Amino acid sequence: MDIFANLAHGFAVALSPINLLMCLIGALVGTLVGVLPGIGTIATVAMLLPITFGLPPVGALIMLAGIYYGAQYGGSTTSILVNIPGEATSVVTAIDGHQMAKQGRAGPALAIAAIGSFFAGCVATVLIAVLGAPLTKLALAFGPAEYFSLMVLGLIFAVVLAKGSVLKAIAMIVFGLLLSMVGSDIETGASRMAFNIPELADGLGFATVAMGVFGFAEIIRNLDAGAEMNRDLVQQKITGLMPTKKDLIDSTPAILRGTVLGSILGILPGGGAVIASFAAYTLEKKLAKNPSRFGRGAIEGVAAPESANNAAAQTSFIPLLTLGIPPNAVMALMVGAMTIHGIVPGPQVMQKQPDLVWGMIASMWIGNLMLIIINLPLVGIWVRLLRVPYRLMFPSIVIFCAIGIYSVNNAPVDVILAGVFGLVGYWLIKHDFEPAPLLLGMVLGPLMEENLRRALLISRGDWSVFLTRPLSAVLLAIAAFLLTLTLLPMLRAKRDEVFTESEN
Amino acid sequence: MAETMGHSATATRNTSVAIGFCLLAIAPQIFEFIWSIGTIFGWGAGRGPATVLISHATALFGGAPAVLIGAASGDTKKASSDVLLALIYSYPIFAVAILTFFMTIRSAQDYVGGIVLMALALFALWASSDLQGMRGFSFGAGTAPRMFGGLLVALGAGIALTGLLADGPAMAHYSWRGPMFVMASIVFFALAIRPLGVVVSAFASFLIAALGTHETRWVETIIVGACLTAGCALLFPYVLGLPMPMFPRFLVQ
Numbered sequence: 237m238d239i240f241a242n243l244a245h246g247f248a249v250a251l252s253p254i255n256l257l258m259c260l261i262g263a264l265v266g267t268l269v270g271v272l273p274g275i276g277t278i279a280t281v282a283m284l285l286p287i288t289f290g291l292p293p294v295g296a297l298i299m300l301a302g303i304y305y306g307a308q309y310g311g312s313t314t315s316i317l318v319n320i321p322g323e324a325t326s327v328v329t330a331i332d333g334h335q336m337a338k339q340g341r342a343g344p345a346l347a348i349a350a351i352g353s354f355f356a357g358c359v360a361t362v363l364i365a366v367l368g369a370p371l372t373k374l375a376l377a378f379g380p381a382e383y384f385s386l387m388v389l390g391l392i393f394a395v396v397l398a399k400g401s402v403l404k405a406i407a408m409i410v411f412g413l414l415l416s417m418v419g420s421d422i423e424t425g426a427s428r429m430a431f432n433i434p435e436l437a438d439g440l441g442f443a444t445v446a447m448g449v450f451g452f453a454e455i456i457r458n459l460d461a462g463a464e465m466n467r468d469l470v471q472q473k474i475t476g477l478m479p480t481k482k483d484l485i486d487s488t489p490a491i492l493r494g495t496v497l498g499s500i501l502g503i504l505p506g507g508g509a510v511i512a513s514f515a516a517y518t519l520e521k522k523l524a525k526n527p528s529r530f531g532r533g534a535i536e537g538v539a540a541p542e543s544a545n546n547a548a549a550q551t552s553f554i555p556l557l558t559l560g561i562p563p564n565a566v567m568a569l570m571v572g573a574m575t576i577h578g579i580v581p582g583p584q585v586m587q588k589q590p591d592l593v594w595g596m597i598a599s600m601w602i603g604n605l606m607l608i609i610i611n612l613p614l615v616g617i618w619v620r621l622l623r624v625p626y627r628l629m630f631p632s633i634v635i636f637c638a639i640g641i642y643s644v645n646n647a648p649v650d651v652i653l654a655g656v657f658g659l660v661g662y663w664l665i666k667h668d669f670e671p672a673p674l675l676l677g678m679v680l681g682p683l684m685e686e687n688l689r690r691a692l693l694i695s696r697g698d699w700s701v702f703l704t705r706p707l708s709a710v711l712l713a714i715a716a717f718l719l720t721l722t723l724l725p726m727l728r729a730k731r732d733e734v735f736t737e738s739e740n
Numbered sequence: 741m742a743e744t745m746g747h748s749a750t751a752t753r754n755t756s757v758a759i760g761f762c763l764l765a766i767a768p769q770i771f772e773f774i775w776s777i778g779t780i781f782g783w784g785a786g787r788g789p790a791t792v793l794i795s796h797a798t799a800l801f802g803g804a805p806a807v808l809i810g811a812a813s814g815d816t817k818k819a820s821s822d823v824l825l826a827l828i829y830s831y832p833i834f835a836v837a838i839l840t841f842f843m844t845i846r847s848a849q850d851y852v853g854g855i856v857l858m859a860l861a862l863f864a865l866w867a868s869s870d871l872q873g874m875r876g877f878s879f880g881a882g883t884a885p886r887m888f889g890g891l892l893v894a895l896g897a898g899i900a901l902t903g904l905l906a907d908g909p910a911m912a913h914y915s916w917r918g919p920m921f922v923m924a925s926i927v928f929f930a931l932a933i934r935p936l937g938v939v940v941s942a943f944a945s946f947l948i949a950a951l952g953t954h955e956t957r958w959v960e961t962i963i964v965g966a967c968l969t970a971g972c973a974l975l976f977p978y979v980l981g982l983p984m985p986m987f988p989r990f991l992v993q
Contacts, residue, residue, distance in 0.1 A: 697877020
């Protein structure tokens with residue numbers, strides 16, 4: 237079997253000492269970020285991009301991947317013990333997880349979260365390995381029209397899955413698309429909206445905008461509420477990590493369902509770990525014989541979202557590695573990391589860089605194993621970290637971000653731009669606009685424009701090409717179907733209900 | 741009594757929103773004027789403040805109306821960039837500002853958010869107005885920006901409309917302390933990193949950022965700041981091998 241040979245090759249790459257070290261660093265940093273509220277995965281990956289300059293490409297990507305899925309583990313720890321989700325992905329875990337901790341069952345909750353995550357991680361790893369090759373073949377049948385339609389579908393998914401107003405989410409995507417046009421035009425080289433500022437000639441750096449909108453804006457927003465956040469730790473000692481037999485029986489189907497749901501939502505463009513955990517929790521509640529247990533310490537409410545977010549975090553690598561399309565903002569930063577090392581993401585990566593792809597896949601499994609060890613026995617250390625007050629943490633994050641952005645291009649202007657986007661992000665939060673679709677639009681903008689222009693050039697200006705090519709037509713039809721579904725009032729109400737209940 | 745009071749309250753709010761939009765309408769002009777003051781001292785390039793003031797004033801009050809009248813009588817002359825800014829950006833926002841006076845705003849959060857997005861899109865339309873459009877059936881450099889700019893104008897207007905039609909939250913409260921000091925810290929770092937090096941600029945920026953909250957205790961802040969600076973000074977240039985100046989230029993020489 238090809239897959240086994242490939243995986244064996246991957247493990248050979250991933251088990252080299254330097255890559256093992258990178259994997260460990262990634263998992264540790266990821267857990268740290270996951271535990272600390274007020275600093276998210278996107279900002280961290282953006283911050284660490286310049287650090288990967290000096291590393292070999294395989295090691296760099298293994299580390300960045302580790303941060304992403306490591307954060308999903310770390311987030312659950314604080315959700316359960318302190319009722320402060322360190323990551324958006326573990327917001328729903330806090331609902332039942334913290335209740336369990338209050339009932340003195342923090343140990344089993346943590347254990348189930350870790351076991352669920354590990355299981356989901358293993359399944360997702362295999363899924364990437366199995367789906368990688370066939371999807372790459374499919375990608376080769378894609379022309380510019382299909383690529384364009386696929387990206388439209390991805391953006392529509394982002395709209396459907398974003399919370400709040402559909403109109404606002406679409407506006408954010410278009411704003412992101414506009415921002416991506418700043419700089420030189422790909423085909424003619426004409427300078428667009430750059431106002432003769434030399435630093436803008438190359439366009440707005442994606443890392444710069446991400447750091448501003450997700451890093452600085454988040455800090456400014458947190459300062460609004462006062463630096464001293466309420467942190468009532470569950471003080472009692474965590475005794476007995478082992479879940480009981482009943483816990484295991486209760487949570488097994490939840491873990492399975494969470495894994496399946498998370499894997500699917502991860503692959504879809506526009507989806508990702510946050511959506512997956514929300515959806516998994518809602519599904520469990522719908523399926524449960526006695527839904528009133530949820531919110532009062534139901535173990536399924538921990539098992540399902542934690543498995544789902546971890547599965548989604550990993551399967552979102554599939555569109556990136558096979559189609560070269562980043563399905564969410566973190567994957568977009570991975571594109572940045574790949575480009576830094578001269579790798580153009582797309583179907584050809586699988587063939588040209590087998591070390592990179594299979595090494596990364598294998599490292600995910602190893603990383604998941606490490607994370608179990610990092611998280612379960614060492615949980616006390618992570619909880620102690622929460623005692624670091626925010627008044628000391630936020631200036632540190634500001635400085636670290638500033639140095640990080642400066643070192644990407646050695647350009648002071650980038651630092652100021654990130655600051656400006658921090659204010660933009662703060663304004664967006666105040667007006668209830670979600671920044672995630674903006675970033676997705678900004679990432680997909682150049683790709684979309686290029687494929688749109690190419691498709692129209694090939695068809696000699698005939699717009700019907702998007703409907704006459706069958707694959708493209710199907711993708712657009714799905715997109716249109718999804719958009720109408722979201723706009724239908726009955727479903728809108730349902731969708732709002734899902735989000736409000738998960739925010740409690 | 742209660743009714744009139746309620747009425748006057750929305751009226752004052754509307755006025756301030758409308759005045760805000762008027763300022764927004766000439767924000768690029770004001771920005772260029774402030775920027776141009778620097779040219780007196782030899783910083784940056786561009787037009788001097790007097791030229792900026794005169795050309796924008798003539799564009800707003802003379803050039804743009806002239807072009808409008810010219811267009812009505814079928815005379816298509818190429819307008820200057822300042823006139824286009826007035827036509828594409830300032831006039832529509834002024835129009836919105838005037839309309840705002842007569843509207844009942846039911847959700848200020850949505851209404852203001854939508855209008856500002858619209859303004860951004862109009863500005864983008866102006867910024868890409870010098871680019872080439874469609875050439876036959878192939879896209880020019882300006883086609884896509886104009887397409888998305890137009891789309892964003894429509895979406896912004898739509899969001900503003902929901903703010904008029906449906907009840908929703910009012911403007912959120914903005915605080916000034918956090919944003920100001922965090923921004924000051926970032927700008928200081930950007931300006932200081934080249935001449936002063938990592939050690940000085942990182943430590944100073946840390947202290948400036950710490951001003952962002954009144955809960956800062958200075959002894960621990962200085963200790964943590966010093967440790968962080970030392971850590972960064974070792975991590976970035978030495979461990980990661982990223983080239984950046986360590987100490988102030990005048991000390992090294």
